[in-house]
C-alpha cells in the first residue's frame with residue numbers, strides 16, 4: 192500500500208520477478224528496535240523470561256520466514272545487565288537470534304528519557320511547549336545511535352535486509368550506510384511526522400542531522416500520506432532536495448518514501464471473543480454494570496488526551512442530566528514513563544479530575560467514572576473491548592492507534608460504537624467511526640450522545656465495513672508490503688543508471704555511429720558543451736566548440752540539435768550561424784531549417800503575478816537576480832551569500848507551491864528556482880525529434896535535472912543516452928565532464944573523416 196511507489200520500480204519488480212516471499216527468504220532479516228521483545232523477571236530468586244507482545248512483535252513474527260536458511264536477527268537495547276544476559280540467554284529460545292546492546296545507564300537515560308521522549312516525542316506529536324531540549328541529551332542520542340550502529344556493523348552481512356524502527360533511531364539508516372554503503376535499509380516511523388513548521392523549531396544542525404539520518408535508508412515508511420508529505424516537504428525545505436512521487440535523489444542514491452498504515456493481528460482479537468477466560472471476564476463485567484459502558488485504555492501520556500476526554504464527559508453530563516446514573520465510564524490508564532516529570536504531573540491531574548467529576552455527579556449508589564491505573568491482562572482487555580457500548584478513543588495526536596482497531600476486531604457481535612479522534616492515523620482508515628476533534632469538548636460530548644443513542648442496526652452496519660477493511664489490511668499484509676517495497680527500492684538503487692562510457696560500450700557506440708545511415712545528436716548546452724559559470728552570459732562557446740559542432744553538422748548523415756533551457760536569442764547569437772537546429776527554453780522555441788518558431792506558446796499572463804514575488808526576493812537577497820525568458824521566469828541565487836540564498840529559495844518554493852496554478856511547473860534547480868509552463872520540456876521535444884524518421888543512431892547528452900526528461904525518454908536500441916557528471920540519472924552511460932563530452936564528439940568527427948578517406 193505504499194502510496195508513492197514509483198512506477199518504474201514496480202514494473203521492474205514484475206519483470207525481474209523477485210517476489211517478496213522468495214527474497215525475504217533468501218535474505219536474512221535484521222530488525223532494530225529500541226527494546227528487544229522480551230525481558231527477564233526475577234521473583235523469589237527465580238528468573239523467568241517475559242515475552243512482550245506489541246504490534247511490532249506480532250508484525251515481525253507474522254512475516255513468512257520459513258524458507259530462510261538463516262535465523263532472523265533482532266537488535267535492541269537491553270533492559271537487563273550483561274551478567275543477566277550471559278546467565279539466562281538460553282531461556283530465550285525462539286526463531287530469532289537476539290543481539291542486546293548494552294548502553295551505560297546515564298547515556299541510556301539521556302538518549303531515551305531525554306532526547307527521544309522529551310524532544311522528539313512531544314515535538315512530533317505537536318506539543319512544542321513540552322519540548323525540553325538539552326545539548327547533552329542530543330549528544331547522548333547520537334552516542335547511543337552510534338553504539339547501536341557499531342553492533343549492527345558487527346552483525347550484518349551482504350544481502351541482509353535491515354529494518355530500523357521508530358524515532359529512537361532516526362539517525363541510524365545513515366550511520367549504517369556510512370559503514371556499509373551497499374546495505375539494504377528500511378525505516379518505519381511509528382509516530383506522526385510533523386509539519387515542517389514544527390520540525391524547524393529544532394536547532395538547525397539537529398534537524399539536518401535527523402533528516403540526513405533518515406535519508407540513509409532505501410525506503411522510509413509512514414502510517415499516513417500526511418506524515419509522508421510532511422517528511423518530503425521538510426527535506427525540501429531544510430536540505431533542498433526535491434522528490435518525484437515520493438522518491439528523493441540523495442547524492443548517488445534514491446530514497447523512497449511510502450505509506451504503510453500498520454494493521455493488527457485481526458484473528459487474534461476477533462477469535463478471542465469466545466475464549467473461555469474472556470467470556471468469564473465479560474460475564475463478570477455484565478453482572479457488575481447494568482448501565483451503558485464507555486471504555487477507554489491508554490498509556491499515561493499527554494498525547495492521549497485523557498484530560499480533554501474527562502472535560503468532554505463532564506460537559507456531556509451537564510448538558511444531558513437524564514444520563515446521570517445511566518452510564519459508567521471505565522477509564523484505564525497504563526503506567527508509562529512516569530520518571531519523566533510531565534508524565535508524573537499528568538497522573539496527578541487525571542486523578543484530581545476524576546475525583547472532582549465523581550464528587551460532582553456521584554450519588555450514594557453510583558459513580559460516573561471507574562478509574563484504574565494499572566495494566567490489564569489480555570483477557571481483561573478483550574472482555575472490556577467486547578462488552579462496552581462505546582469505545583472512547585480520543586488522543587490529541589497518535590501515529591496510528593491500535594486500540595481502535597483492536598476494539599473493532601474484537602466485536603464478533605458487531606455491536607458497540609467507536610468514538611475516535613480525527614487526529615489519529617487510524618481515523619484515515621475508519622471513516623465509519625464517529626470522528627471528533629478531541630480538543631472540542633462540546634463536539635466530543637455531542638459525539639458521545641450520538642454514540643449512546645445509536646440504533647443497533649446502524650452499529651452493525653458501521654462495524655461490518657470497518658471490520659472488513661482492517662481484516663484485509665492486517666499486520667501481516669503491512670509487514671509484507673513494507674518488505675516488498677523495500678526490495679523494490681533496493682532494486683531501483685541497484686539499477687541506477689550511468690555506466691562509464693569507456694571500453695566496449697564506447698567502441699559499440701562509435702561503431703554504431705560509423706555504420707548508421709542517419710544520425711541524430713541531441714546536445715544540451717550548459718554543463719555539457721560548455722562548463723557552468725557564475726553568470727549565464729559568460730558561457731559563450733569558445734571557437735573550438737563552434738568548430739567542432741560545425742564539423743559534426745557538416746556530415747550529411749548527421750542532424751545536430753542543441754537542446755537547452757537557455758533563451759533562444761542567446762543561442763541564436765552564439766551558434767545561429769551553424770547549420771544546426773535548436774530546441775530552446777526547454778522546448779518553447781524551436782529552430783529548424785534556419786527559422787525559429789514557437790510551438791503553441793501558452794498564455795504568459797502568469798508572469799505578471801510571479802515576477803513581483805521574485806523581485807521582492809532580489810530586494811531581500813543581495814546578489815540574486817531574475818532572468819526572464821519567453822516561457823519562464825528564473826530567480827538565480829548563485830551569486831548570493833550561500834545560506835541566505837538557500838533560505839530565500841526555500842521561501843520562494845514554499846510561496847510558489849501555495850500560489851502557482853498547476854499549469855505551471857516549479858523547478859528547484861542548481862542555485863536557481865524557475866517557473867515555466869508545463870506544456871514544454873526536453874523529453875517531449877526529444878520524443879518528437881526522434882519520431883521524425885527512423886534514425887539508426889541517436890546520441891543524447893545532458894547534465895542536469897531538465898535533461899533527465901530527455902534521457903529517460905530514449906530507451907531504444909541504438910539510442911545512446913549519456914549523463915555528464917555525478918548524480919543519479921536515467922541515462923545508460925556517463926561521462927565525467929565537458930572535456931570528455933568534447934573528446935567523444937571529436938572522436939565521432941574523426942571517425943567520419945576516416946570513413947571518408949577510405
Ligand code: GDG
Pocket residue numbers: 245246381382453488489490525565566567568569572589590591592593594597
Ligand atoms: C506507537 C504509536 C502506533 C495497552 N494497554 C494494555 C495493552 N495495550 C496494548 C494495546 C495496543 C498497544 O498496547 C498500544 O497501542 P498503540 O497504538 O497506542 O501503540 P504504541 O505501542 O503505544 O505506540 C502508535 C503504534 O506505535 C504502532 O505503530 O499505533 O500511534 O504511538 O496493542 O492493546 N495490552 C494489554 N494490557 C494493557 O493494559 N494486554
